[in-house]
Amino acid sequence: MKNTLDGIEEILLMGPGPSCIHDSVYEALSLKILGHMDSYFIKIMDDVKELLQTVMKTQNNMTIPISGTGSSGMETCFVNLIERGDPVLILINGVFGKRMQDVASRLGADVDVLEFEWGTPVVPEKVREQLSAKDYKIIALVHAETSTGVRNPAQEIGELLKGTDSLFLLDTVTSLGGMKVATDDWGVDALYSGTQKCLSCPPGLAPVSFSENALEVILNRKTKVPNWYLDVSMLTKYWEGQSRVYHHTAPINMIYGLYQALYLIVEEGLESVFERHYRYHKLLVEGLEELGIKMLVDPEYRLPMLNSIHIPDGANDGEVRGKLRSDHKIEIGAGLGPLAGKIWRIGLMGHTAREENVHRFLEALKAVLER
């Protein structure tokens, strides 16, 4: 029987995630499996927690990877913090802010939204006005809006909330490991991410972190967390303490992979990793501009790891992406929602953010567009 897996080719992943994976992470994924209660595996879990704390810049004890993709991190943050009728403010300027609105609404929260034009950032002044009109239990923001390539002002929103009772919930699925995320300094109470973007691991885990304030809210809920699998108070008993209590069977080899991916980042040094992302983002933008291609987002608000470009006049969206994939073995991302058919999204995430990848992509794009 023919094995379908034999047809897998090596593709340069330059879309919105997943990103390319370092060989040592592939090797870690294929190490011998241990039991999920094995003492050596528990040591690896403890080290993963510590590495996550370093990359997230937090002292939060409740810092763990949730079993599931980035969206499970989003669900974990909302489902643990929200009780029916809780006032929640969601700041929206793209697909993932919209997804937060959906998740919070399904939990019966009293959801207000402030919407900003896609491709532009959330404006702190508008948030300040809204906060002076109403008290919220949670203010939620997407740090790096992957659907548009916009960097939102997470630090500024955190400043607005300092000294209030509101909890700050931040999506760092695309930003973590590629640009500064200062969980404690910015006053973030609930943070989630995903493994397949700048952490350069396959999709499958969602690192989360909760502040002491957030944990106090969770431990003093009037009602049970309406989701057994994501209940942080139960997960804590598996991830913390001298004697661990089984909750669900951890995805053991994924946790090896995450360990190795975080190890690589910490070994390279956070600042060097961020600088590498920024350097090759600049190189990419220069090359694109030489080809006459325009960026969607103003320079000040551009993400280094996700570059949105206007599809040049006369180019066919699907055909160009198809040719890049078939002839050059390069994947880039299409536009989403109102930007579908209007933009391409070029990722320089984690291990993908390398000089040779920028040159290879620019040459390939030029060749495809010329044809």
Ligand SMILES: Cc1ncc(COP(=O)(O)O)c(C=O)c1O
């Ligand atoms: C900013 C942001 N939040 C949440 C998600 C959802 O993550 P996942 O697709 O891993 O569930 C994504 C995925 O692209 C994202 O970019």
